[in-house]
Each structure stands twice: as structure tokens, then as C-alpha cells.
Amino acid sequence: MLSSTVFLPLLAAALLAVLPVPDRVARIGWVGVTVADLALVVALVARYRTPAGGGLAFEERVRWIPSVGSSYHVGVDGLSLPLVALTAVVFCACSVYGWREDRRPRQLAALFLALQTTCLGLFVAQDLIVFFLFFDLSIVGMYAAIAGWGHGRDAGRSALQFFLYTFLGSLALLLGFIGLYLAADPHTFDLPELVAAAPLAGHPVAGGFVLAALLVGLAVKTPTIPFHTWLPPAHTDASAIGSAVLAAVLLKMGTYGFVRIAMPALPDAWRAFSWVVVAVGIASVLYGALVALAQTDLKRMIAYTSINHMGYVVLAVGAAGLSGSGTAARELAVTGAVTQMVSHGLVTGALFLLAGVLHDRTGSYAMRDFGGLAGTAPRWSGLFAVAAFASLGIPAFSGFVAEFQIFAGSIGATAWAALALPGILLTAALLLRALQQLVAGSAGPRSVGFGDVRAAEWLPVAGLLVLSLAVGVLPWLLLDLIAPASSAVVELVSR
Amino acid sequence: MIREEPLALLPELCLFGGAVVTLLAGSFLPRQRQWIARLLAVAALLLAATAAALALDDPARTVFGAFVVDTPTGIARLVVVAATMLVIGLGADDLAGRARESETYALLLLGALGAVVLAATDDLLVLTVGFLLAGIPLYALVGMPRTAGAAEAALKTYLLGALAGIALMLGTTVLYGIAGSTAYPGLAAGLAGAPAAAVAVGAVGVLAGLLFEAGGVPLHFWVPDATEGAGTPAAAFLTTVPKVGALVAAARLVEVLPGSLPWPLLVGVLAAATMTLGNLAALAQSDVRRLLGWSTVSQVGYLLMPVAVVGAGAGAVPALLTYLAGYAVSNLTAFAVLAARPGVRSLADSAGLARRHPALATALVVSLLSLVGTPPTAVFLGKLTVFTAAWDGGLAWLVVVAALNTVVSLAYYLRWLVAAFRPGAPDPGPGTAPWARAAAVCGTVGVLAVGLGAGAVTALVAG
Numbered sequence: 001m002l003s004s005t006v007f008l009p010l011l012a013a014a015l016l017a018v019l020p021v022p023d024r025v026a027r028i029g030w031v032g033v034t035v036a037d038l039a040l041v042v043a044l045v046a047r048y049r050t051p052a053g054g055g056l057a058f059e060e061r062v063r064w065i066p067s068v069g070s071s072y073h074v075g076v077d078g079l080s081l082p083l084v085a086l087t088a089v090v091f092c093a094c095s096v097y098g099w100r101e102d103r104r105p106r107q108l109a110a111l112f113l114a115l116q117t118t119c120l121g122l123f124v125a126q127d128l129i130v131f132f133l134f135f136d137l138s139i140v141g142m143y144a145a146i147a148g149w150g151h152g153r154d155a156g157r158s159a160l161q162f163f164l165y166t167f168l169g170s171l172a173l174l175l176g177f178i179g180l181y182l183a184a185d186p187h188t189f190d191l192p193e194l195v196a197a198a199p200l201a202g203h204p205v206a207g208g209f210v211l212a213a214l215l216v217g218l219a220v221k222t223p224t225i226p227f228h229t230w231l232p233p234a235h236t237d238a239s240a241i242g243s244a245v246l247a248a249v250l251l252k253m254g255t256y257g258f259v260r261i262a263m264p265a266l267p268d269a270w271r272a273f274s275w276v277v278v279a280v281g282i283a284s285v286l287y288g289a290l291v292a293l294a295q296t297d298l299k300r301m302i303a304y305t306s307i308n309h310m311g312y313v314v315l316a317v318g319a320a321g322l323s324g325s326g327t328a329a330r331e332l333a334v335t336g337a338v339t340q341m342v343s344h345g346l347v348t349g350a351l352f353l354l355a356g357v358l359h360d361r362t363g364s365y366a367m368r369d370f371g372g373l374a375g376t377a378p379r380w381s382g383l384f385a386v387a388a389f390a391s392l393g394i395p396a397f398s399g400f401v402a403e404f405q406i407f408a409g410s411i412g413a414t415a416w417a418a419l420a421l422p423g424i425l426l427t428a429a430l431l432l433r434a435l436q437q438l439v440a441g442s443a444g445p446r447s448v449g450f451g452d453v454r455a456a457e458w459l460p461v462a463g464l465l466v467l468s469l470a471v472g473v474l475p476w477l478l479l480d481l482i483a484p485a486s487s488a489v490v491e492l493v494s495r
Numbered sequence: 496m497i498r499e500e501p502l503a504l505l506p507e508l509c510l511f512g513g514a515v516v517t518l519l520a521g522s523f524l525p526r527q528r529q530w531i532a533r534l535l536a537v538a539a540l541l542l543a544a545t546a547a548a549l550a551l552d553d554p555a556r557t558v559f560g561a562f563v564v565d566t567p568t569g570i571a572r573l574v575v576v577a578a579t580m581l582v583i584g585l586g587a588d589d590l591a592g593r594a595r596e597s598e599t600y601a602l603l604l605l606g607a608l609g610a611v612v613l614a615a616t617d618d619l620l621v622l623t624v625g626f627l628l629a630g631i632p633l634y635a636l637v638g639m640p641r642t643a644g645a646a647e648a649a650l651k652t653y654l655l656g657a658l659a660g661i662a663l664m665l666g667t668t669v670l671y672g673i674a675g676s677t678a679y680p681g682l683a684a685g686l687a688g689a690p691a692a693a694v695a696v697g698a699v700g701v702l703a704g705l706l707f708e709a710g711g712v713p714l715h716f717w718v719p720d721a722t723e724g725a726g727t728p729a730a731a732f733l734t735t736v737p738k739v740g741a742l743v744a745a746a747r748l749v750e751v752l753p754g755s756l757p758w759p760l761l762v763g764v765l766a767a768a769t770m771t772l773g774n775l776a777a778l779a780q781s782d783v784r785r786l787l788g789w790s791t792v793s794q795v796g797y798l799l800m801p802v803a804v805v806g807a808g809a810g811a812v813p814a815l816l817t818y819l820a821g822y823a824v825s826n827l828t829a830f831a832v833l834a835a836r837p838g839v840r841s842l843a844d845s846a847g848l849a850r851r852h853p854a855l856a857t858a859l860v861v862s863l864l865s866l867v868g869t870p871p872t873a874v875f876l877g878k879l880t881v882f883t884a885a886w887d888g889g890l891a892w893l894v895v896v897a898a899l900n901t902v903v904s905l906a907y908y909l910r911w912l913v914a915a916f917r918p919g920a921p922d923p924g925p926g927t928a929p930w931a932r933a934a935a936v937c938g939t940v941g942v943l944a945v946g947l948g949a950g951a952v953t954a955l956v957a958g
Contacts, residue, residue: 063950064949064950065876065950065953066950066953067813067950067953068879068883068953070949129870129879133870133871136869136870140864140869147913148916156913160906160909160913164902164905164906167901167902167905168899168902171898171899171901171902174879174882175882175894175895175898178879178882178886178894179886181883182883182886
């Protein structure tokens with residue numbers, strides 16, 4: 001069942017790529033398949049019971065390359081299932097939003113369906129080679145999305161920068177994987193086996209190098225400072241749905257890698273490096289917020305708030321490695337980190353889709369070109385206001401639940417985490433300022449004649465925001481899923 | 496006691512017999528019926544492939560005192576024969592009706608035979624014969640189009656080849672003088688206590704000859720010129736088949752060199768220099784053939800990594816064979832795309848490929864992403880095993896260099912892909928070539944089959 005969920009979009013993508021169907025059929029097929037896949041994921045979530053003893057649910061394992069100890073091994077637990085669900089939701093929203101794209105819609109549908117498989121596959125992978133396969137293919141797919149459907153003047157250049165930068169990260173990751181493989185006895189790429197063996201425990205130098213390779217690879221993808229420079233141009237030049245998928249799903253691959261691979265497989269090294277991770281997290285939070293404050297381009301601003309929001313996740317996973325502090329606080333931090341991944345995916349996905357509406361109408365993202373949109377586009381303004389408040393972490397939305405737990409857990413582990421608190425204030429300030437500039441005041445030069453959102457535009461945005469609201473109001477729905485897995489991670493990293 | 500088993504050499508006999516028969520048939524056939532010669536050559540290759548596949552399970556042994564029949568030989572035979580078949584496939588449109596069609600097939604078969612001899616021998620004298628047998632057909636193949644570029648490339652190849660051949664024979668002489676034997680078992684024993692400087696001179700001389708065949712730094716200068724100047728089938732052949740023979744031969748030689756000199760480090764430095772130079776030079780190219788030529792130089796760098804650590808672990812030789820198989824099919828697929836559109840010379844000419852020929856564009860994407868090393872393609876499997884073997888063999892620094900080089904290589908492969916997906920200018924030159932298209936499709940299937948069927952491939956190369 002898990003594999004069919006993963007590969008259903010790829011099958012549809014192959015059919016769409018080969019059969020020259022009319023554009024309308026391609027659009028219907030795209031939405032239909034993402035909805036069907038979402039239904040499969042809902043069924044998975046409904047049937048999910050936390051496995052006893054930190055195991056995996058819906059596990060499947062097929063021989064693939066036995067001579068190098070690699071197999072097609074997939075399964076989900078409380079860390080991956082929320083992200084699988086997020087992926088299905090975001091891609092479904094994008095397929096609806098993409099209804100109105102008239103540049104090669106059939107190829108676009110095929111590309112995004114293929115990309116959906118790579119994202120789902122990555123989150124269910126329990127073998128490092130399978131993980132790497134989907135990691136690399138997601139880069140190739142995203143490159144094609146930016147280079148083929150981007151709208152900036154420099155889309156090709158930004159796409160190339162994105163590809164080279166994240167490809168470098170993926171090779172660093174591969175080096176780390178090979179290091180883990182060689183250290184394990186018998187050699188294996190199987191993740192549960194590597195986690196059980198923790199092969200580099202007691203080898204501080206080798207463990208440090210392998211973890212450094214993994215950290216660089218994952219930090220490029222997340223991205224944290226100083227590896228973030230590819231993100232703003234990639235977002236600026238990508239189409240709305242490209243940006244939404246990039247921010248909502250692809251960035252999570254980096255932080256997911258921390259909790260899935262780096263922490264449990266290299267507990268000693270993670271504890272030794274955790275101060276570095278905490279420091280990078282705090283720096284990303286503050287730097288992302290400050291640079292976002294200086295932006296005049298709405299999409300660049302959202303891109304920098306992504307760096308800020310992912311900084312909270314990095315801070316939390318770093319704090320989780322600080323041994324000598326209470327287990328409860330560290331578990332809270334990890335739970336908050338996973339919740340933040342889901343929350344950021346929902347809210348930032350919505351923000352990027354809304355920014356795409358601006359560009360679609362006027363060809364501009366410059367905030368000073370707009371103003372008074374509340375009058376001309378009340379529905380857009382309402383949705384943007386809700387998304388902005390959700391993003392700045394107002395209670396009743398998912399962001400509050402996530403950031404509250406991250407700070408409660410991280411400050412419980414180390415008081416230094418409080419240094420990141422001004423990030424929340426800065427984000428609030430910049431989002432409110434953007435809201436004021438776009439929605440309130442007198443009409444700007446491009447606000448005149450601005451058409452309000454159509455059904456294909458507001459429907460996916462509203463869907464994402466309703467889910468964020470649901471997580472904010474009924475957090476236990478999500479937290480009950482995550483908490484057992486995060487306590488397992490903290491237990492593993494404390495070994 | 497020398498074992499004499501002529502039947503153990505059946506694949507080689509098929510190649511040799513095929514070359515003779517093709518040549519003879521070609522001289523009696525009229526110009527428009529030369530396809531019969533092609534058929535004969537393909538039949539010989541099929542026979543050789545069958546014989547090689549049947550011999551895979553045979554016990555490892557040395558026949559005629561100089562020819563090792565083991566897993567590396569078996570895989571090298573299969574890769575060489577399959578690659579030559581693909582070369583004939585992608586070149587059929589180009590060669591059909593040419594003045595020297597049957598001679599070309601005969602030369603391809605002889606070159607393939609030379610590559611197999613290089614890969615299989617464990618005697619320096621036979622290695623020299625293999626060098627000549629693999630090298631001389633190349634000169635003729637490069638010069639075949641009779642253009643100014645081809646003539647210059649043929650001369651360059653010949654001069655460099657002659658120099659490398661002298662180095663090889665000099666090295667052989669020196670090693671024979673020290674060890675009192677040209678066979679590798681005797682060599683290993685004889686070199687053990689020998690003065691390091693003399694061993695270095697001899698071994699470097701022999702390695703120089705092999706580096707010429709493989710197209711590795713510092714004897715790579717002929718590769719980009721020959722790739723640009725020769726016809727597409729010859730270019731595809733010379734960037735693929737000789738490398739198989741030369742690199743397996745280098746692995747066999749490095750394995751018996753004594754530990755008095757740090758051979759892994761020396762070969763590792765050569766590997767790093769080859770991949771870096773090839774990649775940096777490829778960055779600046781605008782002619783697609785020249786770009787591919789430099790790309791094959793950089794690939795030799797990765798291929799030298801397992802050669803460097805051949806004595807350190809059991810994983811090195813299987814990794815080398817895996818990479819060779821993956822590289823051969825990926826590289827030939829890229830050449831098949833070139834052969835399918837004979838008019839395309841520069842990157843800019845590739846524009847419109849995706850719009851007009853989606854199948855060829857798919858082949859190009861798959862083959863170039865494979866050369867980069869993206870999963871789930873053939874070269875990814877090669878890179879994974881090669882990186883693992885090199886790290887395991889103590890050359891972790893070389894793995895880091897190779898990873899950085901991979902990122903650099905992405906830049907120029909992507910330039911080509913971007914050009915191919917650009918909306919097209921009018922189609923340059925004549926229409927596509929059906930045989931080359933078919934070869935590109937077969938190659939694409941092969942690249943993905945090696946990558947996805949990784950379990951079977953790694954089991955095969957492990958013997």
C-alpha cells in the first residue's frame with residue numbers, strides 16, 4: 001500500500017509524458033491523481049497505529065543490491081507520516097492552482113507528478129541509497145520546474161545555481177552515507193540496521209567527519225546560513241507552484257534528514273556537534289528575519305522568512321542533542337521541530353501561492369507597487385491576512401503550536417536558545433508591515449483593476465490554511481502521532 | 496606446465512575470424528551490397544558474446560601461460576563486444592555506402608580484439624601485442640573521413656601512440672631485466688626486493704602505454720582532437736572500447752607492483768589530475784563532440800580510482816568493472832544521439848531537440864545524467880561502488896576530489912541539456928538516422944537497466 005501511494009503519481013506522470021492527450025485531459029488527470037493519492041495517504045493515516053518498540057508501520061522490503069547491503073526498504077513512523085501527508089496535501093493544492101497554467105500543461109503535470117513521487121519516496125525511504133536516489137531526483141525535477149516554467153529573466157541562471165548548489169550538498173551527503181556504510185559491520189546501507197548499530201560510536205574523529213559531511217549536505221538543502229544563498233533567487237524565478245513545492249516540501253528533506261539519519265545513526269557525534277547546530281539555528285533565525293525585513297520584493301521576503309522558520313527547526317534538533325538536560329524538554333523540542341516542518345509547509349505554501357496571484361495579474365512582486373488591495377481584491381486580502389498571521393505564529397494556528405514547543409523545549413535544554421526569541425518579534429513586524437503595505441492604505445499603481453482570486457486560486461490556499469487552523473485548534477491530532485517517535489529519537493541520540 | 500585450451504579463447508577467435516571474413520567479403524562485394532559485410536561483423540560479435548557469456552561460470556585459470564580467463568576477463572569481453580555492437584548500430588547510417596565500409600567493420604573488430612587481449616593478459620609481452628592490436632586500428636579509424644581535421648587527429652593519435660608504445664616496450668624491457676620474467680606471477684616475485692627506482696622506471700613506462708589507450712593524463716591529448724575530427728562511430732568506439740582493455744590491464748599490473756613505492760598514491764594523483772583536467776577543459780567547449788571528448792577524459796579519472804586501490808580490498812575490481820559497464824553504455828548512448836542528427840556540431844545546434852525528437856531528448860537526458868552520476872542510472876552505481884572502494888582503500892581524499900569534480904561536470908552536461916530543451920532553430924542538416932535512433936533507445940534502456948538491475952550487475956561482476 002505504501003509503495004502504491006509513492007509510485008501512483010509516477011505511473012500517471014509516465015502516461016502523461018508519453019501520450020499526447022489534450023491539455024484539458026492532462027489537467028483533469030493531474031488533479032485526479034493527486035486527489036487519489038491524497039485519499040490513499042488519508043487511508044494510511046487512518047490505519048496507522050504507533051508500532052511498538054520504535055519500529056515502522058506499513059514496512060516493505062525487497063531485495064535490490066544485496067552485494068552492497070542495499071534494499072528497497074520503505075516504512076513510516078511518527079516522523080515521516082506527517083511529512084508524507086504534508087507532501088500529498090501540498091501537491092494536491094498545487095495541482096488545483098496549476099489548472100490555469102497554459103504553458104505546456106501536459107508536461108507540467110507530468111513533471112509535478114514525478115516530483116511528487118520523489119518527495120513521497122524520500123520520506124518513506126528506510127535505506128540510504130533509496131533516500132539518496134529520491135533526494136537527487138527531486139533536485140533534477142525541481143531544476144526542470146524552475147528552468148522550464150520559471151518566469152524571471154534569469155530563470156535559467158537561478159535554476160543552474162539551485163542545481164549546482166544542492167547537487168554539491170547531495171554529494172556531501174553521499175560521502176557521509178559511504179562513511180556510515182564502511183563503518184558498519186557487516187557493511188549495510190539499511191537505515192534501521194545502521195541506527196541499531198550506531199557504527200561510529202567510539203570513533204570521535206571519523207564520526208565527526210561523517211557527521212560533518214551529512215550536516216553540510218542537509219544544511220544546503222534546509223537551507224541554513226551560510227548555505228542559503230541559492231534559495232532567494234530560486235524562489236524569485238520559480239513559478240508559484242514551483243516555489244510552493246520547493247518551500248513546503250523540498251526544504252523539509254534537509255531537516256527530516258537530521259531527525260531520520262544524522263541524529264539516530266551518529267548519536268555520539270551529534271551530541272559533540274550539537275552546540276554548533278544550536279548556534280547555526282539561532283544565527284539562521286536572526287539572520288533570516290533581519291534580511292527579510294530589508295526586502296521590498298514579496299517573494300524574496302517570504303523566501304527569507306523560510307530561512308528563519310527552518311532556523312527554529314535546526315535550533316530544536318540541535319538542542320535535542322544537549323545531553324545533561326532533561327529528557328522531557330528535548331522530546332518537546334523534537335516534537336516541535338516536526339510540527340514546525342508541517343506548519344511551515346502549510347503556511348508558506350499558501351503564502352507563495354498568494355504571491356503567485358500578484359505576479360499573475362501584474363508581473364510584479366514589488367510590494368510598493370501595491371496597496372489598498374483590501375478594496376480591489378477583498379478575498380485575496382483576507383487570505384493573505386490569515387496566512388501572514390498564521391506565519392507569524394498567532395495562537396490558533398499551527399505555527400504557534402510548533403514554535404511554542406520549540407522554544408519551551410530548547411530553552412529547557414539550554415538558556416542560550418532564548419537568543420532566538422527576537423526572531424519571532426522581527427517576523428511579526430515584517431509580516432505586519434507587508435500586510436499593511438499590500439492590503440491597507442491607498443491604492444498603489446498596480447492595484448487598480450486588480451482582479452480578485454478565482455476558484456482555482458483561493459481553493460488550494462484556503463485548504464492549506466484550514467489545515468493549519470486544524471493543527472492549531474486540535475494539536476493533539478498531530479502531536480499524538482509525533483510524540484512517540486520524537487521520544488524514540490531522543491532516546492537514540494542519548495545512547 | 497602450460498595449459499593449452501584453444502576453446503577457452505573462443506570469443507577472441509570469433510572476433511578475429513569475424514574481422515578476416517568481413518574484410519574478405521567486403522573486397523568481393525559491390526558498393527551497394529556492403530551491408531552483407533555489416534551483417535557478418537554483427538554475426539561474429541553475437542557469436543563472441545554468446546561464447547563469452549557461456550564462459551562466465553568457468554573456473555578462473557590461465558591458458559597458454561599468458562591469458563587469464565576469470566571474471567574481469569569475462570566482463571571485459573562482454574562489455575567490449577556489446578559496445579562494439581552498439582557502435583556498429585549507431586554508425587550504420589553514417590557508414591552505409593561509404594567507400595571503406597567493410598574495412599571499418601574489420602578495424603572495429605580488430606580493435607575490440609586488442610582491447611580484450613589487453614584486459615585478459617598477465618604477461619608483459621602479450622600486453623605489448625594487445626597494445627598494438629588495440630592501437631593501430633584506431634589510427635586508421637580516426638583518419639578514415641579524409642578531412643583536414645581527421646588527418647590532423649590521426650597524425651596526433653599516431654605520434655602519441657608511437658611514443659606511448661616505445662615507453663611501454665622500454666618499461667617491459669626494464670621490468671624483464673629486473674625480475675627475469677614477463678609473466679605477472681614471476682614479476683611479483685622478482686620485483687619484491689628490487690631497487691625501487693628501477694621498478695618505478697619500468698612500471699611507469701608500462702603504465703604510460705596503458706594511459707594512452709585509456710586516454711588518461713598526461714597522454715590524453717589525442718582524445719579531444721580524435722573525437723572531434725573522426726566520424727561519429729569511430730569517435731564513439733575510441734572513447735569507449737580501448738578504455739575497457741587498458742583499465743583492466745592497469746588494474747592487473749598495479750596489483751603485482753611491489754610495495755616499495757606508494758603506487759596507490761601515484762595512481763590516485765593521476766586519477767585526480769585526469770578528472771580535474773578533463774572537467775575543467777570540458778567546461779569551455781562549444782563543440783558537442785569535443786565536449787564529449789573531454790568528458791571521456793574526466794571519466795577515466797574516476798575509472799583510475801579503483802585501479803589505485805586494487806591491492807587494498809576485494810571491492811576494487813568489481814567496482815572498476817561496474818563503472819566500465821555503466822560508462823560504456825552511457826557514453827555510447829550520448830554518441831548515438833549525436834549520430835542520429837549528423838548535422839549538429841555546436842551546442843547551439845542542439846536547440847529544438849526536445850520539441851522535434853522527444854525520444855532522442857530523453858536518451859540525451861538519461862545518458863548525460865548517468866555520466867553525472869544521478870541515481871538510478873548506470874554510472875551512479877559505478878560511482879557508488881568506486882567511491883566506496885577508494886575510501887575503503889584509504890584514499891578518502893580522492894573521493895572528496897571526485898565528488899567536487901562531479902559537481903563541476905554537472906555544469907557542462909547541463910549546458911548541453913539546456914541547449915537541447917531550448918525552443919528550436921530550423922533543423923540543421925539532413926533528417927535523423929533511423930539506426931542511430933534505435934541505438935539511442937537501446938542505450939537508454941541499457942543505462943536504466945544497469946542502474947535499476949543493480950543487484951544482478953553487482954552479482955555478475957563479483958564472479
